[in-house]
Amino acid sequence: MSGNTSLDHLLDVMAGRREDTVPWLGALREEARTLFANSGLPTRRVESWKYSDLSRALARAPEGLSPARPAPVLPGTHLALFENGVLNESKSALAEIGAVPLRQVLADPSTPFASKIGYVNPQKDHALLNLNTALMEDGLVLHVPAHTTLTAPLYIRYDWEGEEARAPEGRHLRIFILLDEGAEATLVEAHSGTPGFSTIVSEVRLATGARLKHIRFDRLGAAARQSAITLGELDAAASYKAFYLSEGGLFSRHEALLNLAEKDAQAELDGIYLVADGRHCDNTTVITHAGPDTASRQAFRGVLAGDSRGVYQGCVRVRPDAQGTDARQMSRTVLLSRQAEIAIKPELEILADNVKCSHGATSGELDTAALFFLRARGIPEAEARALLIEAFLGEVLEAIESEPLRACAAAAVADWLAIHAGEIAHVE
Amino acid sequence: MLEINDLHASIQGKEILKGLSLKVGAGEVHAIMGPNGAGKSTTSYALAGRDGYDVTSGQVTFKGEDLLALKPEERAAKGIFLAFQYPLEIPGVSNLTFLKTAVNAQARLRGEPVLDAVQFLRVVRETAKMLNVSEDMLKRPLNVGFSGGEKKRNEVLQMALLKPSLAILDETDSGLDIDALKLVAEGVNKLRAPDRSFLVITHYQRLLDYIVPDYVHILADGKIVRSGDKSLALRLEEQGYDALIGKAA
Numbered sequence: 183m184s185g186n187t188s189l190d191h192l193l194d195v196m197a198g199r200r201e202d203t204v205p206w207l208g209a210l211r212e213e214a215r216t217l218f219a220n221s222g223l224p225t226r227r228v229e230s231w232k233y234s235d236l237s238r239a240l241a242r243a244p245e246g247l248s249p250a251r252p253a254p255v256l257p258g259t260h261l262a263l264f265e266n267g268v269l270n271e272s273k274s275a276l277a278e279i280g281a282v283p284l285r286q287v288l289a290d291p292s293t294p295f296a297s298k299i300g301y302v303n304p305q306k307d308h309a310l311l312n313l314n315t316a317l318m319e320d321g322l323v324l325h326v327p328a329h330t331t332l333t334a335p336l337y338i339r340y341d342w343e344g345e346e347a348r349a350p351e352g353r354h355l356r357i358f359i360l361l362d363e364g365a366e367a368t369l370v371e372a373h374s375g376t377p378g379f380s381t382i383v384s385e386v387r388l389a390t391g392a393r394l395k396h397i398r399f400d401r402l403g404a405a406a407r408q409s410a411i412t413l414g415e416l417d418a419a420a421s422y423k424a425f426y427l428s429e430g431g432l433f434s435r436h437e438a439l440l441n442l443a444e445k446d447a448q449a450e451l452d453g454i455y456l457v458a459d460g461r462h463c464d465n466t467t468v469i470t471h472a473g474p475d476t477a478s479r480q481a482f483r484g485v486l487a488g489d490s491r492g493v494y495q496g497c498v499r500v501r502p503d504a505q506g507t508d509a510r511q512m513s514r515t516v517l518l519s520r521q522a523e524i525a526i527k528p529e530l531e532i533l534a535d536n537v538k539c540s541h542g543a544t545s546g547e548l549d550t551a552a553l554f555f556l557r558a559r560g561i562p563e564a565e566a567r568a569l570l571i572e573a574f575l576g577e578v579l580e581a582i583e584s585e586p587l588r589a590c591a592a593a594a595v596a597d598w599l600a601i602h603a604g605e606i607a608h609v610e
Numbered sequence: 611m612l613e614i615n616d617l618h619a620s621i622q623g624k625e626i627l628k629g630l631s632l633k634v635g636a637g638e639v640h641a642i643m644g645p646n647g648a649g650k651s652t653t654s655y656a657l658a659g660r661d662g663y664d665v666t667s668g669q670v671t672f673k674g675e676d677l678l679a680l681k682p683e684e685r686a687a688k689g690i691f692l693a694f695q696y697p698l699e700i701p702g703v704s705n706l707t708f709l710k711t712a713v714n715a716q717a718r719l720r721g722e723p724v725l726d727a728v729q730f731l732r733v734v735r736e737t738a739k740m741l742n743v744s745e746d747m748l749k750r751p752l753n754v755g756f757s758g759g760e761k762k763r764n765e766v767l768q769m770a771l772l773k774p775s776l777a778i779l780d781e782t783d784s785g786l787d788i789d790a791l792k793l794v795a796e797g798v799n800k801l802r803a804p805d806r807s808f809l810v811i812t813h814y815q816r817l818l819d820y821i822v823p824d825y826v827h828i829l830a831d832g833k834i835v836r837s838g839d840k841s842l843a844l845r846l847e848e849q850g851y852d853a854l855i856g857k858a859a
Contacts, residue, residue, distance in 0.1 A: 559708075559715075559768060559772065560719060566683075570700070570703075
């Protein structure tokens with residue numbers, strides 16, 4: 183079956199690639215392959231995959247391909263363009279910022295990244311991470327030296343289009359970002375088109391006082407199947423500040439798995455997910471507070487239309503030594519249709535005494551009284567609904583500091599609302 | 611202007627309006643007074659077209675047109691304005707954005723040119739000044755953190771900008787102290803015009819000291835039981851609803 187992915191086929195491909203690797207990579211791949219062969223693809227019996235059925239999505243023949251929406255044009259950024267999972271070097275501007283194609287690093291027996299790639303907040307029991315490690319080919323490595331600020335954002339564009347985007351073994355990319363002490367950078371990602379099956383793992387290693395801003399625009403096609411994982415490890419006083427926008431796909435999941443390893447490390451995650459039709463969109467976070475006085479804040483807002491399904495799983499783990507932890511988590515969802523579904527699972531695992539942890543979740547319909555108020559002032563229903571949804575999302579959008587990136591996110595929201603805000607008439 | 615004929619309306623199957631009839635001519639100010647549960651708010655919501663207020667029989671024509679066939683936004687664009695008893699707070703939408711969206715949405719529905727940002731700002735500032743609405747109130751999220759008086763003044767500001775031909779004031783006096791009430795009434799009086807009618811719905815006579823009606827109607831158990839001039843309101847104040855409704859029945 184063209185376009186479908188099976189475990190056997192994946193294992194065959196892994197076996198075929200065993201021979202031609204340098205020693206350090208061979209060892210890494212072999213371990214990952216063994217672990218993956220034992221676990222297989224995640225099923226709903228695995229707790230963290232209970233609400234997102236990857237096996238089912240992979241068994242389904244992807245239906246009609248929607249045309250790819252053009253990725254945003256972001257002037258003044260350093261572009262890295264991946265076309266169907268392959269780096270297009272001639273259209274990318276890597277040299278100026280010292281970024282190196284992953285292929286080059288993977289082929290180098292004595293690369294300094296040998297002991298680093300695969301070691302950021304490692305998760306040996308994560309089947310897709312193992313799959314990615316065993317099969318990763320393309321990607322990017324960026325090293326920002328100490329006390330250096332990347333002059334302009336690194337903009338990684340993932341475009342997927344046509345049959346090449348649908349290899350049965352999928353496309354598996356690895357991004358590795360290392361910020362040395364006091365370094366600063368902004369990473370922007372845009373995902374568009376329809377990957378048949380892709381995994382993208384981004385490893386983010388932040389040394390003492392390093393600061394990374396990370397913006398994801400995930401605007402895949404309706405038939406897209408993608409699972410992305412951001413792994414982060416933060417040393418003392420390092421900061422990771424993210425904004426994730428996602429519109430789902432046949433299967434779309436992003437996991438942020440962060441380890442606040444040392445004192446005063448902090449993570450802020452803001453997310454907006456806008457999911458329509460029969461799409462599936464999963465935002466999963468696991469934040470480990472390992473160092474004392476570490477802080478995390480999460481604010482996710484979802485809008486679900488049609489018979490879509492959204493998932494937000496937010497897990498906060500506080501280790502025994504992480505006294506003074508401050509962890510806050512809030513998830514709010516608006517359901518525009520009675521057929522749409524949201525699964526929200528906050529999880530706190532606290533092993534220290536002196537901590538502040540909070541979580542909250544709401545979901546509901548648009549406020550009918552507010553809607554009537556706006557309509558009674560002459561604002562047509564679809565516009566009134568869009569206004570209320572924009573207001574609901576506004577706080578999260580406003581937290582994006584960069585004006586052009588904020589405008590880009592707001593435009594994506596406006597695009598989505600123009601199609602979906604008015605599509606469900608108010609039902610009494 | 612407005613003609614209501616034998617209007618019956620229900621909420622969740624319970625009949626609230628039981629044959630309401632009323633005619634309001636151009637430029638007239640009518641007051642509808644009634645005890646709690648008489649159907650005052652239902653009247654205003656049924657006229658503005660709120661979902662859940664089901665008109666089961668009767669007709670309402672506005673400028674000769676069947677009002678009940680129109681959506682709330684279409685009624686607004688035709689010139690109906692409902693000043694809410696409890697104006698909604700909408701965090702995340704600035705008052706200015708809301709006002710501009712409303713003014714331009716109505717203009718579009720009527721096929722009129724929309725105002726650009728500069729034109730709109732000039733108009734809104736002039737109008738706000740006339741109605742004692744501060745610059746700060748314009749910039750804040752819609753009604754969020756506004757006092758009761760500020761919310762009602764903001765309703766009057768919306769009325770002034772939207773220039774309706776029929777303004778329905780739904781218990782505008784509720785929650786206002788006397789100074790706030792005077793200020794709001796002053797605003798309303800500035801907007802009185804030969805081509806603009808008012809339907810002032812209230813429980814208490816007090817508001818009518820400041821917004822003086824041409825006609826007063828008493829609403830009880832879903833219909834108008836007595837009509838008269840402003841002296842009816844004064845008698846009501848003296849004698850109470852029981853006495854006057856009792857006499858009519």
